[in-house]
Amino acid sequence: MNVEQARFNMIEQQIRPWDVLDSDVLTLLAVMKREDFVPASQRALTFVDMMVPLRQGGAAGQCMLEPKLEARLLQDLRLQRHEKVLEVGTGSGYMAALLAHRAQQVFSLELEPELVEMAKANLKRAGIMNVTVRQGNGALGLAGESPFDAIILSGSVAAVPQELLEQLKVGGRLVAIVGNEPMMRATLYTRTGEREFGEVVLFDTVAPRLLKFPEPTRFSF
Template sequence: MNIEQARFNMIEQQIRPWEVLDPSVLSLLSVVRREDFVPAAYRAMAFVDMEVPLLEGGAKGMCMLQPKVEARLLQELALGKHEKVLEIGAGSGYMAALLAHKAQRVVSLEIHPELARMAAENLRRAGVHNAEVRQADGSKTVLAEGPFDAILASGSVAQVPQSLLSQLKVGGRLAAIVGQEPVMRAVIVTRTGEHEFRTVEIFDTVAARLLGFDEPSRFTF
């Protein structure tokens, strides 16, 4: 496989048509080597328009988002170099690497120990020094470093928990894919005041559920 041709095709045929037109995002996708963040067993899928499993057997919820979804979420967050970012679901570390190139600092939480180790090692090998991976349940963990300028959930959630919204600065943005199959929506939630939030739906998609972000319990009588 011609790696550079496959990368070019991914950007031109998958990502641009999804309204990802920010030159800084497109150039970043050319620089950060996605294939280096994909497990060897699935490397042939590095540039394919689908979620890539991160563990043998393709464990549910343990996968990289589609390239076009990653790119669109990165663009919509519109990060600045001075900003501090929290990622939920480090996975392979690829999204953390993209975020780190756009922001000042990234803290990425990963609930699965093996993936937390993989992500940290991938970031180290890629020379990304301003992103830190911690093994933790992002649905429950509130970090002392907060509040954050931006939060990204790298997978779907049934609903955005208050524990994440509380970690946003006023003016901060949260990007997440919310809902249940077969219909989920990527949203940007902006904290507009101490107890005020504005939600904008940006596109429809479906993504694997992040561990710990299952459906809310429904009581029946």
């Protein structure tokens, strides 16, 4: 496989048509080696328009999202170089690596110990020094390091916990994929005041659930 041609095709045929037009994001995707964050057994799927399992039976929260979805979320977060970011759902560390090139400091939470070690190793090998990966329940966020300029959820949730929203600075943004199959919505939340939050739907999509986030109560009769 011609890796650089495959990377070019991924950007031009998958990512750009999904309204990812920010030149800085596109340049970053061209130089960041996505293949270095994909498990060796799945390397053939690196540039394919699909989710990549990160371990045996990789299901909820244990996969890399499609390249176009990663790129769109990154673009819509509108990061600036001086900002501090929280990611929930580290996975292989690829999104954290992208965030690291766009922000000053990145904290990334991952529930699964195996993936914590994978991400740390991948980020170290890539020479990325401004990401801190921690094991923990992403639904609780990281209050000890808050407030954050931006928060990104690398997976879907039924609803964004208030506890996470309150870890944003005033003016801070949170991007998440919210709802239930068959249709979820990528949504941008902005903290507009001490107790005020704006909400804008960005686009429709579907993504695996992040673990440990609350689900709505189901009633039976």
